[in-house]
Amino acid sequence: MDIKDIIKEENLVYKRTNVLTENIMHYCPGCGHGTVHRIIAEVIEEMGIQEETIGVAPVGCAVLAYNYFNVDMQQAAHGRAPAVATGIKRVFPEKFVFSYQGDGDLAAIGTAETIHACNRGENITMIFINNGIYGMTGGQMAPTTLEGMKSSTSPYGRDVEMMGYPLKMTELIANLPGTYYVTRQSVHTPGNVRKTKKAIRMAFENQKLKKGVSFVEVVSNCNSGWKMNPVQANKWMVDNMFPFYPLGDIKVPQDK
Amino acid sequence: MxxxxxxxxxxxxxxxxxxxxxxxxxxxxxxxxxxxxxxxxxxxxxxxxxxxxxxxxxxxxxxxxxxxxxxxxxxxxxxxxxxxxxxxxxxxxxxxxxxxxxxxxxxxxxxxxxxxxxxxxxxxxxxxxxxxxxxxxxxxxxxxxxxxxxxxxxxxxxxxxxxxxxxxxxxxxxxxxxxxxxxxxxxxxxxxxxxELPSWGTQGKKKGQDHKIITSLELESEKQEKVNLRIQAKYRQLEEEEVRFEAISCDDAEYIFVAYGTSARICQKAVDMARERGYKVGLFRPITLYPYPFKQLNKLADQVKGMLSVEMSAGQMVEDVRLAVNGKVKVEHFGRLGGIIHSPDEVFNALLNKIIGG
The missing domain is CATH 3.40.50.970 (Thiamin diphosphate (ThDP)-binding fold, Pyr/PP domains)
Incomplete structure (x- = not known):
């Protein structure tokens, strides 16, 4: 049997959504970004909102997200995605707007934009990828880097007396009245991917209800930055990241 | 209406x-x-x-x-x-x-x-x-x-x-x-x-069309240079087509003030004061500061004996006046700082001291 005999429409069990472009992603093997991109794109396809969705890419590893999402996309300055998304949503209140940011972008340089977009209750979906490190610039300490965790700017481990504490941005914004749905997920196992997809679906559905910010943190790995192979990185994430950044819903809509 | x-x-x-x-x-x-x-x-x-x-x-x-x-x-x-x-x-x-x-x-x-x-x-x-x-x-x-x-x-x-x-x-x-x-x-x-919105904007991907991307990033230098050259071409067109200025009493002027905004209003009064005293003084007021009226000022430099750039600054636009004039006539700066608006008297006296008598 030839491979062409196997690749037939009736044998298909899975197909790339056309809400992703055919561009080859630049992400490191084992990185969570590609999976999160895929499930966002699948949610957009399943909801039938490809033509009504505008996304905002950050500065960081996902800066080129606009090459992968087959929806209209804007690239924002470092940390400013929530402000850019605000500008879009305010002039297009009926469209679906999502921002996609890493931890340095969302929780360090863009802290003010994040908190105030959340506090205003902008009716947007915010996706937050937390891997505890600056990936793109080569593995520097992030606001989310764990105590004792090594990075290129904390080579002996994060010393909290000198460098301050890791920031739980998601718990922080969950306290604000403008956030409607806040959850923390991961994509390291098929089961977690399904849960994250469900969360992202809800985060997009919520925009129809006009209730404010839906915020999905995805605790992810950075095997390159952490200097591990993908399997080691996922195990390290489970053993070290999850205890400090526990998975699960942090704020669930009360009126559902 | x-x-x-x-x-x-x-x-x-x-x-x-x-x-x-x-x-x-x-x-x-x-x-x-x-x-x-x-x-x-x-x-x-x-x-x-x-x-x-x-x-x-x-x-x-x-x-x-x-x-x-x-x-x-x-x-x-x-x-x-x-x-x-x-x-x-x-x-x-x-x-x-x-x-x-x-x-x-x-x-x-x-x-x-x-x-x-x-x-x-x-x-x-x-x-x-x-x-x-x-x-x-x-x-x-x-x-x-x-x-x-x-x-x-x-x-x-x-x-x-x-x-x-x-x-x-x-x-x-x-x-x-x-x-x-x-x-x-x-x-x-x-x-x-x-x-009616311009078609380059992100308004949601339209059926049968590519998705729109708004970005200022281009990692390949060759492509980024092309972006820069395209942007620069717009600026050359702006400089050719969009210069705006106002020339007041410049036709017979021997000396001119160059000033914009509030300073131009003060200079207009100083022009009147100078004319009353028999000095042929005009005011050249750039309206577009970019693109700057370099050519128009250069032409005026063939006619006048000197120019005074008047700004509420330590002398910033004066550099562009000098670039425009390219050494043809004397160009000096006068301006008050720190939030003070110069008076017409001060401006007129500065013209006398720095340009006419200087």
Whole structure:
């Protein structure tokens, strides 16, 4: 049997959504970004909102997200995605707007934009990828880097007396009245991917209800930055990241 | 329809003109001496008048990035601030220019550096026309010298910004922002309908079309150079086609003042004083500070014996006057600093001392 005999429409069990472009992603093997991109794109396809969705890419590893999402996309300055998304949503209140940011972008340089977009209750979906490190610039300490965790700017481990504490941005914004749905997920196992997809679906559905910010943190790995192979990185994430950044819903809509 | 006559502050005139020009959104942060712009907009409920969005942001950094987001949708978007706040916007302006987006930014200048003073100044000339943010870009810059021009320049600035897909700035100062004058206001222009929005904007991917991407990033140097060259070509066209200026009593002038904004008003009085005393003095007023009227000033240099650049700064525009004149005649600077507006007497005496008698 030839491979062409196997690749037939009736044998298909899975197909790339056309809400992703055919561009080859630049992400490191084992990185969570590609999976999160895929499930966002699948949610957009399943909801039938490809033509009504505008996304905002950050500065960081996902800066080129606009090459992968087959929806209209804007690239924002470092940390400013929530402000850019605000500008879009305010002039297009009926469209679906999502921002996609890493931890340095969302929780360090863009802290003010994040908190105030959340506090205003902008009716947007915010996706937050937390891997505890600056990936793109080569593995520097992030606001989310764990105590004792090594990075290129904390080579002996994060010393909290000198460098301050890791920031739980998601718990922080969950306290604000403008956030409607806040959850923390991961994509390291098929089961977690399904849960994250469900969360992202809800985060997009919520925009129809006009209730404010839906915020999905995805605790992810950075095997390159952490200097591990993908399997080691996922195990390290489970053993070290999850205890400090526990998975699960942090704020669930009360009126559902 | 006839223009409506009103008595307004310069800041209010900008705000009213923005609503009437069909602006879609304003994002701003309070700072003296321009807070009346957002106050007026909020009081007017433009969301009821035209559907225009007005939002108070958490910082100038946020407001310029909100402008980016709305402008990238193809919407008419603006912000306003004063000098320290405009400094915070430089990152956003560079991104907006790099992503080739149209928008209007109003700077009602106050004295610096640092927190400086809340009194009027013209010390942001360098920041405005020589860059400010990083990279090779220019701001289309209009300098109003009356409340009437505060209103009129809003539409002109939006038109130029959209024609060239480049940010435009109205560079005003605290005096013109705060003073009241009569102003004729244009009738209401309707906001663009969705089908009238420019097709390059992110308005949701259309069936059968590629998705739109608004970005200022290009990692391949060869491609990034091409982007830069395309942007520079726009600037050459701007410099050929969009220069605006006013020449007052220049036809027979032997000496001229070069001044914009509030300083031009003072110089106009000084021209009258000089003429009464028998000196043939004129005023050359650049209206676009970028593109700057280099050719026109160079031509005037063939006719006059000297020029005095008068600015409420330590001497910034004078560098461009000298570039224009290219050594043909003497060019000097006069200006008060720190929020002080020079008097016509001071300006006239400076002309006598530095140019006519010097």
């Amino acid at each position: 006839e223009r409506e006559l009103k008595l307004m502050k310069g800041n209010e005139a900008i705000a009213e003109a923005a609503i009437r020009a069909g602006a879609d959104s304003y994002f701003g942060y309070p700072i003296t001496p321009q807070s009346e712009i957002m106050e007026y907009l909020m009081a007017q409920k433009p969301h009821e008048r035209t559907g225009m969005v007005v939002l108070q942001a958490e910082s100038e950094t946020a407001s310029i990035n909100m402008v980016y987001g709305a402008a990238a949708c193809g919407k008419k978007s603006m912000t306003s601030s004063s000098s320290p706040g405009v400094s915070l916007m430089q990152e956003g302006l560079s991104y907006i220019a790099g992503a080739e987006l149209p928008c209007l930014v109003v700077n009602v200048q106050r004295g610096g550096p640092g927190l400086g003073t809340i009194q009027p100044s013209q010390a942001d000339y360098f920041q405005t026309v020589k860059g400010g943010g990083h990279g090779d870009y220019k701001l289309i810059t209009l300098a109003p010298s009356s409340v009437q021009e505060m209103a009129d320049f809003v539409k002109i600035a939006f038109d130029l910004a959209f024609k060239y897909r480049n940010p435009a700035m109205i560079l005003s100062d605290g005096a013109i922002g705060q003073m009241m004058e009569k102003v004729y206001l244009d009738p209401q222009v309707p906001r663009m309908k969705e089908e």
